[in-house]
């Protein structure tokens with residue numbers, strides 16, 4: 096087993112976890128010394144690590160130097176105004192998003208338009224109520240936590256994917272199949288109470304991690320073209336435990352974080368079977384965590400309908416027949432039922448993220464749109 100890769104994986108997961116903790120480092124910029132002192136005092140007492148700057152240029156410098164993600168800045172300041180500071184931060188964004196709250200003297204809509212166009216996230220009118228500042232900062236911290244975490248999870252999945260030669264757009268498809276299944280199950284009687292919007296989103300977010308433990312599988316096994324011998328298959332099975340062990344260590348330190356628990360369940364149990372003949376724990380029926388039962392169907396459907404070194408892609412009809420005949424043995428019958436109810440959506444996803452084809456017209460249109468919105472046209 097490659098322990099440096101496992102360390103790399105653990106470090107990456109820790110980055111994800113840190114993103115859960117709110118950013119507490121904050122920069123305030125104001126040329127009014129009295130106001131600056133008052134803000135510093137207020138924020139310091141609320142547990143923030145406070146940096147101060149008396150003009151925009153100094154604020155910009157400080158934000159870069161100390162990797163500050165949360166800024167409260169006055170509008171009118173010498174050298175760089177708050178709006179100019181915003182624009183400069185946005186133009187030179189490096190490692191991550193910076194959340195900027197502008198202090199305004201008036202709450203005029205033309206000021207708000209100007210500020211938002213420059214990239215400000217929020218506004219507070221002076222003189223302000225300290226409690227308002229507190230809740231607005233908390234909103235900013237939530238935005239930062241989500242952004243960093245989503246990005247880090249995606250990077251983590253890609254790290255594992257880069258080691259797997261067969262995946263193509265496997266992760267993109269599985270992620271969508273799984274969330275369509277969760278959404279369909281949410282409407283059903285059996286699991287309707289268990290699945291809320293947070294569940295669906297967390298399944299979407301964490302399902303690409305299902306094979307993250309493959310980073311710990313030796314190349315000779317992982318990259319072998321063709322079928323594995325029984326001994327090699329035993330080694331390959333370890334990917335569920337390698338991935339789960341890594342994440343387990345972090346759950347010990349940060350218990351109760353939902354996405355980590357989802358990720359752990361999916362990584363460890365996506366090869367379990369409904370009748371108890373799967374691995375690694377031979378769990379049976381509803382003892383297998385629901386997110387893992389959902390990902391199992393999504394993952395197998397994609398493997399069946401994709402071309403692999405040792406097999407051609409099966410037709411969607413053949414894949415469906417296999418899922419149906421394995422309902423109750425390999426798969427949770429309820430999840431297969433959900434699959435039958437949303438086959439059309441599976442079809443669309445399969446076509447849209449087709450490995451053989453280039454981007455579809457729809458994707459091209461979306462790419463053009465994205466490019467335009469980034470360039471600000």
Ligand SMILES: [Fe+2]
Nearest residue numbers: 305306365366
């Ligand atoms: Fe797997």
Ligand SMILES: [Fe+2]
Nearest residue numbers: 265305306394
């Ligand atoms: Fe997979």
